[in-house]
Amino acid sequence: MANVAILVPYVGMRDLAESLARDCPNVNLMSVEYVHRAQVAGRVKELEEAGCDLIVARGVHAGIARESVQLPVVEIRVATPELGFTILELKEELGGESPQLGLIGFANMFYDTQCFNSLLGVELKTYMVKGSEEMPAAVEQAVKDGCQGVIGGDTVCDSARHRGIPCRFLSSGEESLRITMDTVSRVCYAIDLEKRNSAEMDVMLDNTFSGIVRIGPDGKIQRVNRTGYNLLERSPAETIGRPVTEVLPSLDRRALQEALSVGQETYAMAMAIHQRAVAANLVPVLIEGKIEGALLTFQEGNRIREMDNKLRWELYQRGYIAKYTFDRLVHESPRSVRNVELARRMAKYSSPILLVGERGVGKGIFAQCLHNESLFHHNAFVPLDCSAWQPETLDTMLFGNYTSRKDSLACMAELAKDGTLYLSHVEALPMELQYKVMNLIRGKFLHNGPNQPSGISVRVIASTDVNLVSRVERGEFRSDLYYALSVLTLELLPLRQNREDIPGWLDFYLGEWQEEYQHYAHLTQGAKKFLQEYDWPGNLDQMNSLCGRIVLLAEKRSIDETFLRRQLEQMTPKLLPGTGTVVVYRDRKAAELAELFRKHNGNREKVAAELGVSKTTLWRYVKKYGLEDEQ
Numbered sequence: 001m002a003n004v005a006i007l008v009p010y011v012g013m014r015d016l017a018e019s020l021a022r023d024c025p026n027v028n029l030m031s032v033e034y035v036h037r038a039q040v041a042g043r044v045k046e047l048e049e050a051g052c053d054l055i056v057a058r059g060v061h062a063g064i065a066r067e068s069v070q071l072p073v074v075e076i077r078v079a080t081p082e083l084g085f086t087i088l089e090l091k092e093e094l095g096g097e098s099p100q101l102g103l104i105g106f107a108n109m110f111y112d113t114q115c116f117n118s119l120l121g122v123e124l125k126t127y128m129v130k131g132s133e134e135m136p137a138a139v140e141q142a143v144k145d146g147c148q149g150v151i152g153g154d155t156v157c158d159s160a161r162h163r164g165i166p167c168r169f170l171s172s173g174e175e176s177l178r179i180t181m182d183t184v185s186r187v188c189y190a191i192d193l194e195k196r197n198s199a200e201m202d203v204m205l206d207n208t209f210s211g212i213v214r215i216g217p218d219g220k221i222q223r224v225n226r227t228g229y230n231l232l233e234r235s236p237a238e239t240i241g242r243p244v245t246e247v248l249p250s251l252d253r254r255a256l257q258e259a260l261s262v263g264q265e266t267y268a269m270a271m272a273i274h275q276r277a278v279a280a281n282l283v284p285v286l287i288e289g290k291i292e293g294a295l296l297t298f299q300e301g302n303r304i305r306e307m308d309n310k311l312r313w314e315l316y317q318r319g320y321i322a323k324y325t326f327d328r329l330v331h332e333s334p335r336s337v338r339n340v341e342l343a344r345r346m347a348k349y350s351s352p353i354l355l356v357g358e359r360g361v362g363k364g365i366f367a368q369c370l371h372n373e374s375l376f377h378h379n380a381f382v383p384l385d386c387s388a389w390q391p392e393t394l395d396t397m398l399f400g401n402y403t404s405r406k407d408s409l410a411c412m413a414e415l416a417k418d419g420t421l422y423l424s425h426v427e428a429l430p431m432e433l434q435y436k437v438m439n440l441i442r443g444k445f446l447h448n449g450p451n452q453p454s455g456i457s458v459r460v461i462a463s464t465d466v467n468l469v470s471r472v473e474r475g476e477f478r479s480d481l482y483y484a485l486s487v488l489t490l491e492l493l494p495l496r497q498n499r500e501d502i503p504g505w506l507d508f509y510l511g512e513w514q515e516e517y518q519h520y521a522h523l524t525q526g527a528k529k530f531l532q533e534y535d536w537p538g539n540l541d542q543m544n545s546l547c548g549r550i551v552l553l554a555e556k557r558s559i560d561e562t563f564l565r566r567q568l569e570q571m572t573p574k575l576l577p578g579t580g581t582v583v584v585y586r587d588r589k590a591a592e593l594a595e596l597f598r599k600h601n602g603n604r605e606k607v608a609a610e611l612g613v614s615k616t617t618l619w620r621y622v623k624k625y626g627l628e629d630e631q
Helices: 011-022 037-049 059-068 080-094 116-120 132-144 154-162 174-206 226-232 253-262 309-317 334-347 363-373 391-399 431-441 468-473 479-485 499-517 525-533 539-553 561-571 588-599 604-611 615-625
Strands: 002-008 027-034 054-057 073-075 100-105 123-128 149-152 167-169 211-215 221-224 266-273 276-287 290-298 353-356 381-385 420-424 459-464 488-491 573-575 582-584
Touching (some): 002 011, 002 037, 002 174, 011 027, 027 037, 027 174, 037 054, 037 059, 054 174, 059 073, 073 174, 080 100, 080 149, 080 167, 100 132, 116 123, 123 132, 132 149, 149 154, 211 226, 221 226, 253 276, 253 290, 334 363, 353 363, 363 381, 363 420, 363 459, 381 391, 431 459, 431 479, 468 479, 499 525, 525 561, 588 604, 604 615
Parallel strands (some): 002 054, 054 073, 100 123, 100 149, 149 167, 353 459, 353 488, 381 420, 420 459
Antiparallel strands (some): 211 221, 211 290, 266 276, 276 290, 573 582
């Protein structure tokens, strides 16, 4: 049975309330007590902590109780017959036809009062207040409105007597209490059903192998099952009522926001709980189409091993620490934004990732971001350019030598244990090494030498700027390795297809060069427009080199388009077709103008005439494209 506490507004009501409550089915009476209004808030909190399921109160007491605790509150209302008899008594005292009466109290104390005027031959005016302190003013207003008498509680009657106005005390008698206790019985029955259902649900939830966390619409934890407490390694006092992002810092905040705001579900989301990698599901709780919170479920996963500080420092000294993060990565274009969002989700898993794209699009930077976003970010990031070494050297670097394994950091596969091995230009791996890398992905380390394979956990990220599918078809790349790498694939687009990113990358690289050399440069609007429209055949590698030349070679702070064109021409040489002669790359428009000047032996008038422009416009072209020496 439900535990019930009754708070009465005056002492004389206590015995009657207790007598009726004792005979009420489904009720386990905890207490019936008179509590002063100032003590109600504190008392109902004590009752809640003591296991009370339901509060019964009247008027202002009921309002305070409802604001103070989460328990259901049943209000004691004045029964219509009792109010009618009280009105008749006051009418008889006043005499006369259709006297004007004032009913003063709290709105939650009364049922409909409109019927009394015609039934009892009175003119009843109601004055509903929010607090007892408003009652004397309500009495005064009733007098001003022409009321000949008032009905209310102690405060109302005291105020009326002080003004010499007839009054009647409005008590909650047996009829009112019987109606109230009938309601209490029905509510207690519903509470009992909910307790049984909740107990059954608790048994199911506490005996599942999944941790379950109920999150409220405000992002705070409302409920956790036993498995959840065990995995979180927290007590209820340390968990309930706290923001879920505080208890689970690795929870994807974007996924949580989407669940609570738009009802977006997220499945198989990876996160870390006390150095354990877990897969979690986050689904919104919808009640009649309204989002009322979310449910987070997760299961215990493999423990994430973390290096000690000494080993991490040694790896840092060797350059095996990733420095770039997605927060620093430029992604302004819609395609870049989508790529980063997808990459953040991919990063949480231990599966290999294949990065594809032209040379210079930033695959190495992206690999570092993936590592730092992963659950292994405290461990090593070991990069290796597969195209830079002879096969024998590459084999030794990756899987050690044949004679000794004394040095635990002898090869890169071991250095990357519990971390990330980044293989750029993976297409350059010989077939034998492709087989070894395939086994490494499967958790099997084939060290060069007589020893048996050993278990290892390494996250492999690979990148390529060639079509691996065609290599597979020609038998130059193992199909099993390709399929293993391409489970998670990201295509990085060149700058000419992501022009919105160009200003951000320029600021990024200029900032790095300026910080290193403490030499600052400013791009004019014309220079920025030129770089925004430039095709960047070398992508980020070319941009980084150009920014270095700007910082190191600029003779003035303001950098214009002419200076940039010269730098790009000098740093982008080409061979003449069919010869070994190196020529300087020149902008197509600049090359066209230079050819016209050679054709007309430097005659500006003839060049301008052929172009159909004035000599002044031609001079602007000459300055813009740096062609003074061509005249």
